Amino acid sequence: MPYEEKVTWVSLVVMAVVPVAYFVIMLGRLGDTSAAAISYQWPLLIAIGASVVLTIIGSILTGIGSGISAELHGRSASDDFGTDERDKQISRHGDRVGFSVSSVGMVGVLALTMLEYDYFWIASALYLSFVVGTLVSSVVKIVAYHRGF
Amino acid sequence: MGKPTKVTNRIRALRFAADEMTQADLADRVGVTRQTIIAIEQGRYSPSLEMAFQIAGVFGVPLDNVFQYPGSEGMTP
Numbered sequence: 001m002p003y004e005e006k007v008t009w010v011s012l013v014v015m016a017v018v019p020v021a022y023f024v025i026m027l028g029r030l031g032d033t034s035a036a037a038i039s040y041q042w043p044l045l046i047a048i049g050a051s052v053v054l055t056i057i058g059s060i061l062t063g064i065g066s067g068i069s070a071e072l073h074g075r076s077a078s079d080d081f082g083t084d085e086r087d088k089q090i091s092r093h094g095d096r097v098g099f100s101v102s103s104v105g106m107v108g109v110l111a112l113t114m115l116e117y118d119y120f121w122i123a124s125a126l127y128l129s130f131v132v133g134t135l136v137s138s139v140v141k142i143v144a145y146h147r148g149f
Numbered sequence: 150m151g152k153p154t155k156v157t158n159r160i161r162a163l164r165f166a167a168d169e170m171t172q173a174d175l176a177d178r179v180g181v182t183r184q185t186i187i188a189i190e191q192g193r194y195s196p197s198l199e200m201a202f203q204i205a206g207v208f209g210v211p212l213d214n215v216f217q218y219p220g221s222e223g224m225t226p
Contacts (some may be wrong), residue, residue, distance in 0.1 A: 002184045084181040086194055145184075148153040148193025 004087040010058035012138035030082040035118040057112040090144045100138025105129025154195040
């Protein structure tokens with residue numbers, strides 16, 4: 001498996017787990033608090049920060065694991081770490097699709113803003129758009145690695 | 150698994166004809182990852198024209214000896 005695909009898997013897992021935790025916790029608070037009174041700022045910043053940090057740590061650990069695997073199997077380092085034109089094309093392809101999905105979500109965010117929904121819903125919709133766009137991007141990249149494109 | 154490209158190639162045959170060159174050797178000489186050579190051989194990826202020329206250059210054959218496109222046989226420039 002190419003290193004870039006492994007990193008994409010890391011991103012996919014992180015972006016599936018962290019936002020789910022955020023939304024479960026925050027939507028759970030709606031039971032006894034109104035949306036206008038929910039203090040979402042710090043949890044949202046922590047969720048975004050955790051996603052970034054976990055993705056970086058996961059990528060580093062993946063790199064270390066790939067290095068050990070290459071050493072054990074006697075492969076060249078470029079075989080496990082190299083990035084070539086195919087990786088770049090797949091990355092661009094995934095990012096383009098992910099951006100399109102996020103853009104659609106932004107229309108929903110714009111609608112919530114125009115309808116003057118609480119900041120909590122606007123921020124959540126914005127975050128959700130970003131998350132779904134990233135997830136779709138990762139899935140498209142992984143499919144492209146396996147089926148070609 | 151579907152093949153997203155109509156471009157076919159003889160890389161595998163050419164590798165074996167070239168002293169059973171490994172995919173890793175070819176990848177190193179072209180400057181790409183082994184996974185990309187595998188994807189090209191299996192028809193899951195169409196390389197850029199530049200990479201295609203590099204691959205043909207490694208085997209020392211014209212481009213159309215490596216890559217073929219259906220319906221292009223007998224075409225003249």
